[in-house]
Amino acid sequence: MDIRSFRAELSQAFQSEGFVEERLFKGANKVWIQRSSGEIVSYFAPDAQRRTRGFRLLGVVGIDIPALRQWLNQHKPGSKSGIFQGGFVGYYTANDDVLGDFQVEHGLPVPADLWVGLIKDRLDRIPQSLTGLLETYRKNREELGWLAHPHEKAAWDFLVKWHESRDPALHVPYRLPNGQIV
Helix, strand or coil, X not given: CCHHHHHHHHHHHHHHXXXXXXXXXXXXXXXXXXXXXXXXXXXXXXXXXXXXXXXXXXXXXXXXXXHHHHXXXXXXXXXXXXXXXXXXXXXEHHHCCCHHHCEEECCCCCCHHHHHHHHHHHHHCCCCXXXXXXXXXXXXXXXXXXXXXXXXXXXXXXXXXXXXXXXXXXXXXXXXXXXXXX
């Protein structure tokens, strides 16, 4: 099996679980999005890799908030959107105890439906309303897993302020060349 066949099999599995492939915003790479009528967009950005012995599926599990994205586009366009030039928050699945081990050796069947099911389960834990998301973050961060890791604190602090007052003068955090977020 080549990488194209592997990715095609994954694509079919995502589609059969109700995911659609689209861009979070203009210029962004395509991601697999769960369709919902909520205020939150949960997604998986795959990084399917061919390895010497087989294939590995990694990627980013993340969330974006369309209302925040619209506000950023209106008041903080381009590089002024700071740490939010991608999605709101996300994490690379190599760090995840379960999702980081998705690999299959050449010649063995690809468990694409199992992999996509586990990703879907992870995304289903994300509240679909902004109020629900903030409430979960405040009261039970562990439920959000890596999305609420301390290295994402600046994003969450900003979201809390933004939710209280959508003042265009709000300071959007950005990353310095040394990696520090200010």
